[in-house]
Amino acid sequence: MPSTLPDGAPVPADGALPGSALHGLGTRPFAFYVHVPFCVTRCGYCDFNTYTATELGPGASRDSYADTAIAEVRMARKVLGDADLPVQTVFVGGGTPTLLPPDDLGRVLAAIDTEFGLAPGAEVTTEANPESVDEAYVARLREVGFTRVSYGMQSAREHVLAVLERTHTPGRVPQVVEWTRKAGFEHVNLDLIYGTPGETDDDWRASLEAALECDPDHVSAYALIVEEGTRLAAQVRRGELAAPDDDAMADRYLIADELLSAHGLHWYEISNWAAAPGAACRHNLLYWTGADWWGVGPGAHSHIGGTRWWNVKHPAAYAGRLAEGTTPAHAREILGAGDRRIERIMLELRLADGCPADLLDETAVRRAIADGLIAPAPYERGRAVLTRRGRLLADAVTRDLT
Structure with missing residues (x-):
């Protein structure tokens, strides 16, 4: 389904x-x-x-x-x-x-x-x-x-x-x-x-x-x-x-x-x-990297400036709302500063460029470096970048760092 x-x-x-x-x-x-x-x-x-x-x-x-x-x-x-x-x-x-x-x-x-x-x-x-x-x-x-x-x-x-x-x-x-x-x-x-x-x-x-x-x-x-x-x-x-x-x-x-x-x-x-x-x-x-986008279509998600919303699922319901001139959005959420920080870490840490080190708890990062999960050299330059081993364990690493 x-x-x-x-x-x-x-x-x-x-x-x-x-x-x-x-x-x-x-x-x-x-x-x-x-x-x-x-x-x-x-x-x-x-x-x-x-x-x-x-x-x-x-x-x-x-x-x-x-x-x-x-x-x-x-x-x-x-x-x-x-x-x-x-x-x-x-x-x-x-x-x-x-x-x-x-x-x-x-x-x-x-x-x-x-x-x-x-x-x-x-x-x-x-x-x-x-x-x-x-x-x-x-x-x-x-x-x-x-x-x-x-x-x-x-x-x-x-x-x-x-x-x-x-x-x-x-x-x-x-x-x-x-x-x-x-x-x-x-x-x-x-x-x-x-x-x-x-x-x-x-x-x-x-x-x-x-x-x-x-x-x-x-x-x-x-x-x-x-x-x-x-x-x-x-x-x-x-x-x-x-x-x-x-x-x-x-x-x-x-x-x-x-x-x-x-x-x-x-x-x-x-x-x-x-x-x-x-x-x-x-x-x-x-x-x-936290840009703005508009998602068109049934079930599509959008994000503008920390507000996220998602459209009704079924194509018939979606078409019906637009025919009436009303939004097809089903519901939305407004992300607070803490949620936006966590989401930024979760997303940017997946990238080869990593995420800014100042978003993270330094003790947790040093522990990840000692475990071979975060590369030491980029961290000293202000970026937290996953090693290959860190990529294999990315979800767990992210949870520990946030």
Whole structure:
């Protein structure tokens, strides 16, 4: 089932933000996230807010989705007023965004440009499943203004893809990357997942090597998380599949870091490697460094100046609210100074640049340095940076430092 939204405070019908959120608006980088909640089928491990055709019901459709999303973009302009907010990045995620026609994605991008203006050299990314595009599709994506594509490769082994319930064949990925390069995209990411039940170290190495043969300038590698409510969780609970093993996960992470680094892709965030600083995902970097962003779409989250809110989940409820001229926001929270400090530590400590040392308790940091979890040299220069061992234990390290 789709993920559950958290509770929070009510949001005014017009979506108006508190003065604290609007203070300093325009001095921080600004971005858009656009959620496209449609999938042909739901993969067994996925708990994202996605819907197949049979789950949509009346009141929502792929055909009308671009117009609905554009209505929220226009509402964002009203809520944020006349502030000059050039959009640094746009990220279209899902679901499977490329189930929409490329011209629909282009219309949403054009609306963002019309209402706010895209900054010069803005990064514009869409996620895509390898089976959801062809050569003409990716060529049109480039024509309507996209600059980057992120493909959900996940694995190069058919038996691993089968457990994940992914429908593409391994040979499809090199083909779509070739089409994407031919269309003029400089930036291509491949998403991989490690720790799937039945996957071996050799399987994981083969997936990494297959990805590298495609010559992407960015690779994301995520540990499989068995989310409650998914078919995968039910299979693990019934004993049909083994739960991911923590030691094996750590070994796979080290394999990834070694192979990717040897190929010239270097980590800049715990789960992300890029060929050069210019190849890093600028959109995600804005998330990790406390920028402002507006999330369009059902279940999408937004953050402006320490106020965070999230939209209603179902596409029909989302479309209905916008048709009525009211905010699609379900609830919101206003982060206090203490919460913002903790969140900053949690996010920035994941980065290769680390977080400012003065945010942290010095005794805890010295203990982490002695345990080989924080690198000593950057700390003496005022930054706390995780070692490779620290990356493996990042959640525990962060808890200790906050």
